[in-house]
Amino acid sequence: MGAAVRMAKPIEDLVEASRLEELLGSVRQYPKEVEIRGRIERSLVEEISRMKKEPEWMRRLRLRALELFEKMPMPRWLYGVEEIDLEEIAYYVKPRAELVDKWEELPDWIREAYQRLGLPEAEAKFLSGFTAVYDSEAVLAKAKEDLKRRGVVLLPMEEAVRRYPDLVKQYFGRVFSMADHKFAALHYALWSGGAFLYVPPGVKILQPIEAFFFIGSELEGQFEHTLVVTGENSYVHFIEGCAAPVMRSYSFHDGMVELYAHRGSRLHFSTIQNWSRNIVNFNNKRAIAEEGAHVEWLEGSIGSRLTFTYPATILRGRGASTRNISVTLANGPVVKDVGGKAIHAAPETRSIIVSKSISAGGGLATYRGLVRVQRGARGSVSHVQCDSLVLDEKSRAYTYPRNEVEEPESEVGHEASVGRLSEDQLFYLASRGLREGEAKALIVLGFIQEVLRDLPLEVASVLAKVVELEFSELGGVG
Amino acid sequence: MALQVENLHARIGDTEILHGVTLRAGKGEVVAVMGPNGSGKSTLLYTIMGRPGYTPTKGRISLDGEDLTALPPEERSLKGVMLAFQDPVPVPGVKLSMLLTAAWNKRRGAKELTRPDPRLLAAVRRNARDLGLREELLHRDVNVGFSGGEKKRSEMLQLLTLRPRYALLDEPDSGLDVDGVKTIAAAAARLAEEGAGIVIVTHYARILRFLEPSRVYVLVDGRVVDEGGPSLAHRIDREGYSRYLSSPAS
Numbered sequence: 001m002g003a004a005v006r007m008a009k010p011i012e013d014l015v016e017a018s019r020l021e022e023l024l025g026s027v028r029q030y031p032k033e034v035e036i037r038g039r040i041e042r043s044l045v046e047e048i049s050r051m052k053k054e055p056e057w058m059r060r061l062r063l064r065a066l067e068l069f070e071k072m073p074m075p076r077w078l079y080g081v082e083e084i085d086l087e088e089i090a091y092y093v094k095p096r097a098e099l100v101d102k103w104e105e106l107p108d109w110i111r112e113a114y115q116r117l118g119l120p121e122a123e124a125k126f127l128s129g130f131t132a133v134y135d136s137e138a139v140l141a142k143a144k145e146d147l148k149r150r151g152v153v154l155l156p157m158e159e160a161v162r163r164y165p166d167l168v169k170q171y172f173g174r175v176f177s178m179a180d181h182k183f184a185a186l187h188y189a190l191w192s193g194g195a196f197l198y199v200p201p202g203v204k205i206l207q208p209i210e211a212f213f214f215i216g217s218e219l220e221g222q223f224e225h226t227l228v229v230t231g232e233n234s235y236v237h238f239i240e241g242c243a244a245p246v247m248r249s250y251s252f253h254d255g256m257v258e259l260y261a262h263r264g265s266r267l268h269f270s271t272i273q274n275w276s277r278n279i280v281n282f283n284n285k286r287a288i289a290e291e292g293a294h295v296e297w298l299e300g301s302i303g304s305r306l307t308f309t310y311p312a313t314i315l316r317g318r319g320a321s322t323r324n325i326s327v328t329l330a331n332g333p334v335v336k337d338v339g340g341k342a343i344h345a346a347p348e349t350r351s352i353i354v355s356k357s358i359s360a361g362g363g364l365a366t367y368r369g370l371v372r373v374q375r376g377a378r379g380s381v382s383h384v385q386c387d388s389l390v391l392d393e394k395s396r397a398y399t400y401p402r403n404e405v406e407e408p409e410s411e412v413g414h415e416a417s418v419g420r421l422s423e424d425q426l427f428y429l430a431s432r433g434l435r436e437g438e439a440k441a442l443i444v445l446g447f448i449q450e451v452l453r454d455l456p457l458e459v460a461s462v463l464a465k466v467v468e469l470e471f472s473e474l475g476g477v478g
Numbered sequence: 479m480a481l482q483v484e485n486l487h488a489r490i491g492d493t494e495i496l497h498g499v500t501l502r503a504g505k506g507e508v509v510a511v512m513g514p515n516g517s518g519k520s521t522l523l524y525t526i527m528g529r530p531g532y533t534p535t536k537g538r539i540s541l542d543g544e545d546l547t548a549l550p551p552e553e554r555s556l557k558g559v560m561l562a563f564q565d566p567v568p569v570p571g572v573k574l575s576m577l578l579t580a581a582w583n584k585r586r587g588a589k590e591l592t593r594p595d596p597r598l599l600a601a602v603r604r605n606a607r608d609l610g611l612r613e614e615l616l617h618r619d620v621n622v623g624f625s626g627g628e629k630k631r632s633e634m635l636q637l638l639t640l641r642p643r644y645a646l647l648d649e650p651d652s653g654l655d656v657d658g659v660k661t662i663a664a665a666a667a668r669l670a671e672e673g674a675g676i677v678i679v680t681h682y683a684r685i686l687r688f689l690e691p692s693r694v695y696v697l698v699d700g701r702v703v704d705e706g707g708p709s710l711a712h713r714i715d716r717e718g719y720s721r722y723l724s725s726p727a728s
Contacts, residue, residue: 389571424567427529430551431561432581432636438591442580445592446571446619468592 036074038086040066045189052158052192055165058172065178065188072182077368080306080335081280084252147205153198154209157225160196167198171229175258176286183282187223187254194224194255197238201231201262208237208270208456222253230265230293237268239459252280253304259287261295263317268296270459274466275304277332283309291317297340298455299326300463302470305334310368312341315349315380324353327448327463330363330395331470339369339400340384344377344410353384356448359395360440360471366397371412372404380410389447391421391440419447441471479542480504481526481559481644481675486537488525495521496700498537502693503644503675508666510686510711511679513697514719519679520564522697523646526677527561528554541644556585558643562633562650568621574632575616578602578639585640598639605638606631610661626653634665645669647678651685663688683715698722 045066049059147154153164161168178188199205228238240257253275261267267287275281281304287295297311313322324340342351357365371382388397403412421443429439444467445452452460481503488496495518503509513519525532526539528551539546546554569577580591582598606613611631621629630650637645647666651659666689670676680686686694686708694711696704696719703722704710 419570422567423530425569427551428563428567428569429572429577431527431555431563432577432640433552433555433584434580434591435550435552438580438584442576442592443569443571446573446576449571464592 035083036086040086040189042066054161057169058161061173062189065185068178069182069185069189072185075181150203151200152203152205153196155196157194157196157227168196171227171258171260175260175288176256176284183254184284187256187284190223191225192223194226197228197236199230199234199236202233204235208239208458210239222255224255226257228267228269229260230262230267232262233264235266237456239270241272254282256284259295261287261289261293263290264292266294270298272300272462272466273304274302277303277305279304281307285309285311287313289313289315289317289320289322292319293317295322297324301326301328301336301338302466307336307338310339310341314343314345315351316345318346319348320346321350325451326355327451328357328365329467329470330359330365332361332363335364337366337368339367341370342382344373344380344382347378347380349377349380351382354451355386356451357397358389358391358444358447359397360391362394364396367399367401370402373407373410373412375406377407378409380407382412384414386416389419389444437472441468444471481677482540483526484538486525486539487535488521489533489535490521490531496525499702501695503677505675506670506673508670508676508678508689508691510691510694511677511697512694512711512714514723515681517697518700519697520648523561523648523679526559526646527551559646560637560640560642561646562637562648564648564652566621566629566633570619570622572620573617574620575599575602577620578636581640602639605635609635609665611635627658630654630662634662637669638665642674644675647676649679649681651680659685660688683711686711696722
């Protein structure tokens with residue numbers, strides 16, 4: 001059996017191609033067309049829907065998406081991938097355990113995996129609720145009494161579709177359109193797993209809510225769909241951390257997050273992504289912020305072989321705001337193509353995008369962001385800060401920020417910096433007793449300090465720990 | 479117990495700079511290495527510290543009997559030799575306090591290098607005060623935007639805090655006024671009193687008025703051309719290096 005996703009030949013080829021781009025001064029993508037092998041049968045999608053006991057509208061949504069997937073062209077921004085073999089992607093894998101409510105009831109092998117990730121501690125101390133997905137199925141759903149009492153709905157996505165169909169239907173697929181690109185359509189046809197979180201108006205949840213996702217078997221495509229809706233003047237911070245064990249063949253992840261922040265609400269969404277080194281990761285993230293609402297994205301991208309993620313916020317209501325922070329590590333022969341997007345579609349809206357990227361060991365980090373200020377979005381202010389740190393000669397960082405400003409009464413600012421690590425700096429730290437990995441970890445932690453400072457302790461400490469591990473082990477986790 | 483350099487030959491790239499240097503600094507001893515510019519004084523210290531690109535081709539460097547020659551710089555540091563740079567490089571992102579914390583924790587075998595140690599920080603603040611280094615600099619990225627005097631003081635602060643067994647000082651007085659020189663000299667003297675061997679490289683004898691060496695080596699063109707007691711330093715102070723040079727003095 002081959003691989004679900006066949007990568008472009010040595011990543012050096014890729015880096016060469018990107019450098020050529022830079023020389024030519026164009027944004028022309030890697031020239032080779034990605035091939036798709038096999039088909040996804042309509043009957044398979046119908047079966048998925050049936051097994052999940054979905055309402056009719058969801059079944060039709062999947063089928064519409066499948067049609068779109070087949071019609072749509074390969075996205076031109078996709079590179080580094082030669083072939084995607086649909087037949088090899090397992091669409092629906094059910095783990096042996098059934099839905100359980102307590103840690104103790106989980107089978108040993110699952111609990112062990114979670115223990116290695118330090119989950120029981122995290123769960124005990126900081127979190128209000130917890131949903132874990134294992135192999136595309138929600139195995140563990142645990143919401144504390146307090147949340148239930150306050151009318152908060154926190155469920156695995158499939159269960160939410162079954163139990164609160166009308167509520168879900170109002171938002172599902174409305175924030176991120178399936179027609180946006182080919183893999184969004186594929187996602188909607190095959191989605192499985194993910195979390196649904198609804199916070200009623202006025203409810204403020206002070207402790208962060210966390211969810212973990214696991215790819216448990218080879219060749220599984222993860223298509224989890226998470227939807228968070230905050231009612232007027234409510235507040236929640238949702239933390240998503242992805243981890244996967246080391247695998248032998250390539251794996252493909254095409255997840256999606258939709259956020260809807262009603263008037264005056266605050267919605268914080270954090271992701272620490274630490275996929276193992278053979279995963280191709282598409283992450284489709286979009287938010288809509290209504291009047292006076294605030295959406296915050298934090299993306300900590302540590303692992304994976306190839307990542308494409310561009311969290312976007314549409315500032316639809318007057319005075320809406322967004323902050324979009326990414327810390328991206330391209331450590332080793334990996335490619336991270338990331339960027340924040342902010343669409344100012346109303347007056348007095350504000351956006352801040354901060355991107356910190358670190359390239360090492362032959363890694364390539366590319367920032368590809370967008371700020372669009374539509375006509376009529378008077379008094380809008382946007383600021384983008386892109387800082388890159390390149391730790392050695394082999395590694396690269398590129399920045400392609402785009403501004404589309406149609407409203408003259410607005411302010412759009414941008415700063416960029418590239419730092420390089422020198423031999424002299426390494427020697428200086430070595431003369432104090434620090435070996436190369438430790439020196440790099442210190443420098444990287446310092447580089448992202450301003451971002452860490454603003455995060456809740458649990459997120460900052462996990463991110464810092466993961467970064468430190470990446471460098472001290474000379475090549476990273478997994 | 480000594481830092482011993484025996485017949486050291488070293489090159490930078492293809493160029494031989496040191497042609498058989500021998501020197502010795504015992505515990506608690508202050509040893510001065512003087513010489514005209516370009517004589518290889520800094521090269522000597524870099525080679526002892528293990529800077530990449532500075533390759534010993536012959537001879538030995540040993541610390542208390544242990545051969546350092548094959549070890550990378552971080553290992554040499556942990557074994558007890560540390561260099562105070564003449565013009566230390568700025569390291570954006572690493573605060574001076576964090577550098578000290580990490581180096582300190584490393585020496586204690588602590589697993590979390592970045593965990594702050596309150597006892598350490600108290601000692602650092604005291605040492606900073608003694609050196610006339612503003613506390614504010616502890617929270618700044620090391621050497622970034624530091625004045626010349628601040629850099630020198632920061633280097634000494636690191637040595638006083640991390641207490642190497644042998645301290646290599648590369649022109650620690652250059653660019654300082656008299657008070658600065660006295661402060662640095664006092665710090666080095668304190669290190670020596672506490673048992674550290676000091677190798678101080680200096681072009682001028684000025685600092686040696688406040689930090690008396692027990693032995694002075696004169697380095698010219700990568701060779702030790704003279705060796706003596708403190709009076710040698712006084713003589714160079716008066717006469718310069720002309721007697722050692724075949725061409726006009728620098």
